[in-house]
Amino acid sequence: MNKTLQMIRDYGHEQVAFFNNEKAGLKCIIAIHNTKLGPAVGGCRLYPYACEEDALFDVLRLSRGMSFKNAAAGMPLGGAKGVIIADPSQKTEALFEAYGECVESLGGRYFTAEDVNTTTQDMDWVMRKTKQVVGKATVSGDPSPFTAIGTFDGIRAAAKMLNGTDDLHGVKIGLQGLGHVGFDLAQQLVAAGADLTVATHSNRKNMEAMLALGAKELTDAELYKAELDILAPCALGATLNYETIPELRCRAVAGAANNQLLDEECGVMLKKRGILYAPDFIINGGGVINAGQEAYTVYDKENVLKQVHNIFNTVYDILDESQKTGEPEGVIAQRFAENRIKNGLNA
Ligand code: NAD
Numbered sequence: 333m334n335k336t337l338q339m340i341r342d343y344g345h346e347q348v349a350f351f352n353n354e355k356a357g358l359k360c361i362i363a364i365h366n367t368k369l370g371p372a373v374g375g376c377r378l379y380p381y382a383c384e385e386d387a388l389f390d391v392l393r394l395s396r397g398m399s400f401k402n403a404a405a406g407m408p409l410g411g412a413k414g415v416i417i418a419d420p421s422q423k424t425e426a427l428f429e430a431y432g433e434c435v436e437s438l439g440g441r442y443f444t445a446e447d448v449n450t451t452t453q454d455m456d457w458v459m460r461k462t463k464q465v466v467g468k469a470t471v472s473g474d475p476s477p478f479t480a481i482g483t484f485d486g487i488r489a490a491a492k493m494l495n496g497t498d499d500l501h502g503v504k505i506g507l508q509g510l511g512h513v514g515f516d517l518a519q520q521l522v523a524a525g526a527d528l529t530v531a532t533h534s535n536r537k538n539m540e541a542m543l544a545l546g547a548k549e550l551t552d553a554e555l556y557k558a559e560l561d562i563l564a565p566c567a568l569g570a571t572l573n574y575e576t577i578p579e580l581r582c583r584a585v586a587g588a589a590n591n592q593l594l595d596e597e598c599g600v601m602l603k604k605r606g607i608l609y610a611p612d613f614i615i616n617g618g619g620v621i622n623a624g625q626e627a628y629t630v631y632d633k634e635n636v637l638k639q640v641h642n643i644f645n646t647v648y649d650i651l652d653e654s655q656k657t658g659e660p661e662g663v664i665a666q667r668f669a670e671n672r673i674k675n676g677l678n679a
Contacts, residue, residue, distance in 0.1 A: 335389075336385060336388045336389055336392065339389070339392050339393075340392060343365065343392055343396045344365070344366070345363055345364065345365050345366075345392065345395070345396075346364050346365065346366060346367060347363070347364040347438075347441070348361065348362075348363045348364075348388075348391075348392070349361065349362045349363075349364075349434070349438070351430075351431075351434040353430040353433075353434075355426075355430075356424075356426040356427050356429070356430035357418070357422070357424070357426070357427060358416065358418075358427050358430040358431060358434075359384075359416070359417045359418070360414060360415060360416040360417065360431055360434060361384075361387055361388055361391045361414070361415050361417075362391075362412065362413075362414045362434060362435070362438065362442060363391040363392055363394075363395040363412060363413055363414075364395065364410070364411075364412040364438070364441055364442055365392075365395040365396045365398065365399045365410065365411045365412060366399040366410045366411055366673055367410035367441055368410060368673055368674075369402070369403055369407070369408050369409060369410055369672070369673060369676070369677065370407070370408040370409045370410055370627075370628060371409060371410060371440060371441055371442065371443060371627060371628075372395075372398070372399075372409065372410035372411055372412030372441060372442050372443070373398065373402060373407075373409045373410070373411070373412065373442075373443045373445065373466060373620070373623075373624050373627050374394065374395055374398035374411055374412040374413040374414070374442075374443075374444070374445070374447075375413065375414070375444065375445045375446060375447025375448075375450070375467075376413075376414040376415070376416065376431065376444045376445065376446065376447055376450050376454075376458075377390070377391075377394070377413065377414070377415050377416070377447040377448045377449065377450070378415075378416040378418055378420055378423065378447075378448070378449040378450050378454075379415065379416075379417070379418075379420075379448065379449060380417070380418065380419045380420070381415070381417050384417065387415050387417050390415055391413050391414070391415040394413040394415075395411055395412050395413040396411065397411070397413075397613060398410075398411030398412060398413055398620075399411025399669070399673060400613055400665075400666060400669035400670070400673075401613040401614075401617055401620055401669075402620065402624060403669040403670075403672040403673045403677070404613060404614050404617065404646065404665065404668060404669040404672070405617040405620060405621050405624070405639065406639060406642065406672075406677055407620075407621065407624045407625075407628065407639075407677075408628050408677065409443075409624050409627055409628060412441075412442045413447075414431070414434075414435070414442075414444050416431060416450075420449040423449075423454065425457045428454045428455075428457035428458045429457055429458070429460055429461050430461075431444075431458055432457070432458035432459065432460060432461030432462045433461045433462070435458065435461075435462045435464045435465075436461055436462035436464065438464075440464065442464060443464045443465065443466045443626075443627045444458060444462075444464060444465055444466075445465065445466050445467040445623055446467055452467070452468065452469040455467070455468065456469075466623045466624060466626040466627050467622075467623035467626070468626065471626050471631050472622045472623050472625065472626055472631055472636070473622075474512070475618070475619030475620070475622050475623050476512035476513050476516060476619065477516055478618035478619050478621065478622040478636065478637075478640055479513045479588055479616050479617075479618040479619035480513050480514075480516035480517040480520065480588070480618070481520075481618050481637070481640050481641070482615060482616065482617055482618025482619075482621070482640045482641075482643040483513065483517050483564070483566070483586070483587065483588040483615050483616060483618065483643075484517055484520045484521070484524075485640070485641055485643045485644040485647070486586050486610045486614070486615030486643050486644065486647040487500070487505065487517075487521070487562055487564060487586045487587075487610075487615075488500065488644055489586075489610070489643075489644045489645075489647040489648035489651065490562055490584040490586040490608055490610050490647065490651065491503050491561070491562065491584075492648060493584070493608060493648060493651045493652065493655070494561060494562075494583050494584055494608065495561075498644075499525075500521065500524040500525055500526040501524070501525035501526075502525065502526075502527055503525075503526050503527065503561045503562065504526075504527045504529070504559070504560045504561045504562070505521055505526045505527065505528050505529070505560065505561065505562045505563075505564055506528075506529045506530075506531070506550070506555045506558050506560040506562070506563045506564065506582065507521070507528060507529070507530050507531075507564045507566055507587070508530075508531050508532070508552065508555055508563070508564065508565045508566055508567050508571065508587070508589075509531075509532055509533075509565070509566040509567030509568075509589070510530060510532040510535040510538040510539055510542065510566075511535060511566070511567070513566050513588045513616075514530075514532070514538075514566035514567070514588070515535065515538045515541075515542075517564065517566060517588065518530060518538075518542050518547065519542075519545070522542070522545045522546065522547060528542070528546075528547040528548070529547065529548045529549070529550050529555065529558060529560070530542050530547050530548070530549055530550070531549070531550050531551060531552045531554070531555040532567075533552070533567070556576050556579045556580055557579050557580075557581060558581060558582075559581045559582075560581065560582040560583070561582065561583050561584065562582060562583070562584045562585070562586050563580065563582040563584070563585045563586075563587065564585075564586055564587035564588070565585065565587035565588075565589040565592050566587045566588045566589055567589055568589060569589055569590050569591035569592060570591060570592070570593075570594045571589065571592060572585065572592050572593050572594065572598050572602065572609075573593075573594035573598060574594070574598070574601075577598060577601045577602060577605065577607075578601075578605075580605065580607060582607060583606075583607060583608065584607060584608035584609070584610070585602065585607060585608070585609050585610065586608075586609075586610035586615055586647070587610075587612075587615070587616075588612075588615065588616040589612060589616070590612055590613075590616065591612065592612045593609075593612075593662060596660075596662065596663075599660035599661065599662040599663065600660055602660070603654070603658070603659075603660045603661075608651055608654070608655075608661070609660070609661045609662065610647045610650075610651065610661065611647075611650060611661050611662050611664075611665035613665065613669075614643065614646050614647055614650065614665050615643060615647055617640075617643060618640040618643065621636055621639045621640050622636050622640070646668075650664050650665050650668065
């Protein structure tokens with residue numbers, strides 16, 4: 333059996349649908365991993381994959397991740413993802429209308445949303461053909477501020493585990509990436525009295541604003557080696573890898589970036605080095621909590637914020653269990669999500 337078919341079997345996907353619309357130039361795959369807790373929610377990524385195998389591999393991995401993320405966030409939602417195989421410079425209205433028809437054909441089992449290389453404008457075109465869209469500009473809006481709030485709460489939970497208090501005054505935090513989430517988060521950290529150091533590849537304007545507020549600047553390479561209480565990766569994935577982990581001089585890692593660990597072994601390495609790790613799909617769940625609400629109830633910001641703040645408890649409980657059992661935090665987080673998928677949200 334080939335590798336991807338083996339993955340479908342091993343990951344336990346319910347449905348993997350390939351769509352081909354030559355007139356609209358659409359080639360896409362929608363993978364529904366699990367709908368046991370409710371209809372599946374996950375974004376639509378548009379990417380110029382080198383081949384269909386690569387797209388399939390990505391959509392299988394990402395859709396399973398959404399099942400875990402949605403379950404861990406406590407939402408009555410399953411996990412799925414859509415990928416469109418296309419060049420981002422070739423986006424058209426017809427392409428997204430055709431994608432909307434694909435989503436609609438799944439009969440309510442899948443809600444799509446914006447993701448890498450897709451925007452709320454693209455989703456407006458999708459909505460001409462289906463109502464199965466969340467994260468709408470007119471309803472829940474930009475998810476980044478909610479992701480930043482949840483990450484801030486996760487950082488407080490890590491601080492509590494390290495210092496016995498969630499007070500961030502004087503806590504040395506190194507933040508990587510001053511984009512949509514990172515900049516919001518950096519402002520909250522400074523306001524909470526953290527001793528903040530930042531590294532960024534772009535966003536000079538945001539960096540100047542942070543320097544004016546008393547933050548310090550380091551290069552990326554310097555940030556890994558800096559003596560910190562908490563490192564908060566808020567840029568790209570796979571930054572915790574075989575090269576960086578041996579260099580780290582922080583006591584904990586807690587940040588918003590997706591897929592921070594290069595692989596599972598890196599979680600074991602962090603554990604062996606005694607560095608706490610707030611699992612990414614738990615701490616960065618604020619954005620999906622915000623958008624996901626559109627799929628199962630009337631959107632209510634107060635309610636969203638209540639759920640987002642609960643990230644503090646979830647992160648703290650996972651760090652605590654890891655301290656007690658010696659198991660890597662990522663393993664505990666995945667088991668927590670899988671248990672909810674199997675036995676319900678109150679499990
Ligand atoms: P963004 O593109 O707005 O910001 C990322 C920033 O990181 C950019 O400014 C980029 O210049 C900078 N950067 C890239 N590589 C860097 C490096 N090596 N060192 C320092 N800076 C670097 O993205 P975002 O929306 O802020 O998301 C940040 C991360 O959080 C991503 O991994 C994303 O997948 C994840 N995430 C975001 C959300 C959300 O609501 N936006 C939700 C969940 C997870």
